[in-house]
Amino acid sequence: MALSISVTVPTLLFGYFLSRTIYNLFFHPLAKIPGPFFAKISRFPGFYHAIKGDRHLWIWQCHQIYGDKIRVQPNQVLFLSQQAHRDIYNYKANVRRAKTYEAWKTTEDPNTGLTVDPAAHARKRKVLNQAFTGESVKHAASFAIEHTDRWIDLLVKDEDIVTEDGWSKLRNMSDWTNYIIFDILGDICFGRSFEIKEPGPNPIRAIPDLVLHNAVIFYAILQSPLVEFVVWAKPKGLDNILNMIAPPELKTYYDFINDSVARRIKEENESTEDERSARRDMFHYLCKVRDPITAKPYSEDTLKGEALLLVVAGSDTTSTILSAFWFYISRNKSVYTRLVNEIRSTFASSDEIVGGAQKLQSCTYVWACIDECLRISPAGPSELARETLSGGHTIDGEHFPAGIVVGCGIYAMGRNEEIFGDPTRFRPERYVPSEATGVTVEDVNRLKASYHPFLTGPTNCVGKNIAMTEMALIICRTLFRLDVRSVVGEDLGAGHPSLGWGRRDRSQYQIADAFVSVHKGPLVQFRKRSV
Numbered sequence: 001m002a003l004s005i006s007v008t009v010p011t012l013l014f015g016y017f018l019s020r021t022i023y024n025l026f027f028h029p030l031a032k033i034p035g036p037f038f039a040k041i042s043r044f045p046g047f048y049h050a051i052k053g054d055r056h057l058w059i060w061q062c063h064q065i066y067g068d069k070i071r072v073q074p075n076q077v078l079f080l081s082q083q084a085h086r087d088i089y090n091y092k093a094n095v096r097r098a099k100t101y102e103a104w105k106t107t108e109d110p111n112t113g114l115t116v117d118p119a120a121h122a123r124k125r126k127v128l129n130q131a132f133t134g135e136s137v138k139h140a141a142s143f144a145i146e147h148t149d150r151w152i153d154l155l156v157k158d159e160d161i162v163t164e165d166g167w168s169k170l171r172n173m174s175d176w177t178n179y180i181i182f183d184i185l186g187d188i189c190f191g192r193s194f195e196i197k198e199p200g201p202n203p204i205r206a207i208p209d210l211v212l213h214n215a216v217i218f219y220a221i222l223q224s225p226l227v228e229f230v231v232w233a234k235p236k237g238l239d240n241i242l243n244m245i246a247p248p249e250l251k252t253y254y255d256f257i258n259d260s261v262a263r264r265i266k267e268e269n270e271s272t273e274d275e276r277s278a279r280r281d282m283f284h285y286l287c288k289v290r291d292p293i294t295a296k297p298y299s300e301d302t303l304k305g306e307a308l309l310l311v312v313a314g315s316d317t318t319s320t321i322l323s324a325f326w327f328y329i330s331r332n333k334s335v336y337t338r339l340v341n342e343i344r345s346t347f348a349s350s351d352e353i354v355g356g357a358q359k360l361q362s363c364t365y366v367w368a369c370i371d372e373c374l375r376i377s378p379a380g381p382s383e384l385a386r387e388t389l390s391g392g393h394t395i396d397g398e399h400f401p402a403g404i405v406v407g408c409g410i411y412a413m414g415r416n417e418e419i420f421g422d423p424t425r426f427r428p429e430r431y432v433p434s435e436a437t438g439v440t441v442e443d444v445n446r447l448k449a450s451y452h453p454f455l456t457g458p459t460n461c462v463g464k465n466i467a468m469t470e471m472a473l474i475i476c477r478t479l480f481r482l483d484v485r486s487v488v489g490e491d492l493g494a495g496h497p498s499l500g501w502g503r504r505d506r507s508q509y510q511i512a513d514a515f516v517s518v519h520k521g522p523l524v525q526f527r528k529r530s531v
């Protein structure tokens with residue numbers, strides 16, 4: 001009997017895996033899509049690259065080897081063309097967010113960013129849109145200004161000046177951008193800053209890193225062969241176990257969010273109309289919004305979920321782009337000179353640098369630098385996975401049946417040579433029409449139409465205007481008052497020949513792929529402007 005079990009079980013398992021392999025290779029609807037052999041029959045290659053943090057590079061490499069359409073999992077195909085991007089992410093696409101989004105959720109009713117069902121998402125999004133108006137962007141900009149001015153003071157505070165000509169200690173810009181973005185978001189969301197940029201102990205300061213650490217682990221699980229089990233087990237008890245083993249700092253963070261939400265609801269309920277309309281934070285708007293069908297306000301639980309979404313979606317994304325910005329401008333003399341000249345000749349004083357102002361809009365080179373950072377160092381480097389629905393969906397001229405996971409790798413799209421020519425070079429000029437360089441308005445429009453860092457369609461980034469304004473304000477106000485430089489030999493965040501394919505170039509800022517981008521450095525110095 002014992003012998004027969006020891007023979008039967010492995011035989012059955014072998015038979016199962018063999019038949020699945022044959023099915024995946026020859027009979028699966030994606031059987032004819034090119035891709036690495038092992039990716040056609042298992043999730044292990046994607047899992048391996050997720051653990052290594054270079055899944056975005058692997059996708060880019062696969063496109064170079066196999067073409068515009070690649071099979072990266074037995075049931076997943078990724079595309080490089082603009083047409084495919086339009087087909088997958090447009091409002092009418094017969095797709096929904098892939099089920100893997102559900103594995104990220106921490107509340108029973110997922111927040112807008114994790115809602116998979118298109119109709120449920122559309123309803124939540126309509127409500128959220130009510131909080132992202134021109135007025136809220138204006139208020140967000142005023143928070144960005146207050147925090148930036150304090151941040152600049154801290155970057156060059158007297159006791160941290162280490163050279164005779166006024167240069168500061170080395171500043172790790174991944175940390176410093178996390179500090180400012182997190183503090184701004186605390187104010188934008190709750191009217192209550194996290195104050196992590198201020199010196200002295202603060203348990204919240206560990207949070208940006210912990211959120212990323214969480215993402216690294218979770219991303220690997222989501223790419224693993226265990227993902228379906230995880231999605232199934234989370235609501236059935238796995239969530240409780242994960243909560244029990246979560247690090248204490250993460251609990252402090254959730255407590256902070258919950259407490260801030262409860263406090264703000266109380267304030268909103270107890271204050272007069274005049275006091276309420278004097279408030280400028282997102283909560284003021286979120287407390288006012290109404291569900292278009294039930295006409296009910298958000299419940300406290302929903303508010304907590306949305307608050308968490310705003311803080312996570314708005315922090316690491318913006319911090320990645322700004323970290324890349326400091327890396328590239330401190331290492332590209334001509335870019336730096338042109339950028340600083342534009343800022344210092346456009347504004348007569350730092351007070352003129354405000355959100356929405358004509359002068360800020362006129363800084364074409366500032367916006368070009370931001371666009372170039374969004375391209376070369378995206379905040380979410382791999383695909384935003386979508387699943388085809390009943391009846392299937394046609395992508396780039398080819399029909400795919402229901403249940404296929406599809407998407408476009410954003411890092412690979414930004415490095416498409418056919419579109420960008422020299423995609424590995426940091427060259428903001430590609431976004432500035434000019435007779436001298438031969439770049440036309442049509443060229444710029446073509447580039448912008450072929451790359452979408454904030455996505456397009458129903459799930460596009462609701463915070464795009466806030467993010468763009470915030471980044472422009474931080475950049476302009478900082479470079480109006482300070483000089484910045486890199487230091488020879490301090491290469492944190494740079495590529496290196498020892499780092500392997502896609503990471504060898506020392507002039508390139510490196511990101512690791514954990515659904516969001518994980519990054520380190522650069523280390524730079526600041527001083528009060530000399531001219």
Ligand code: HEM
Pocket residue numbers: 112113114125309310313314315317318321379380384453454455458459460461462463464466467
């Ligand atoms: C450089 C900065 C940013 C980038 C590159 C970015 C990019 C994106 C992308 C690509 C998505 C789509 C995600 C998906 O469908 O899975 C998204 C969604 C979202 N973003 Fe952003 N984002 C940025 C900043 C912000 C900021 C500052 C906020 C808020 C203050 C924000 C709030 C959101 C929210 C709430 C969603 C979910 C929208 C929905 O599901 O309908 N983002 N973002």
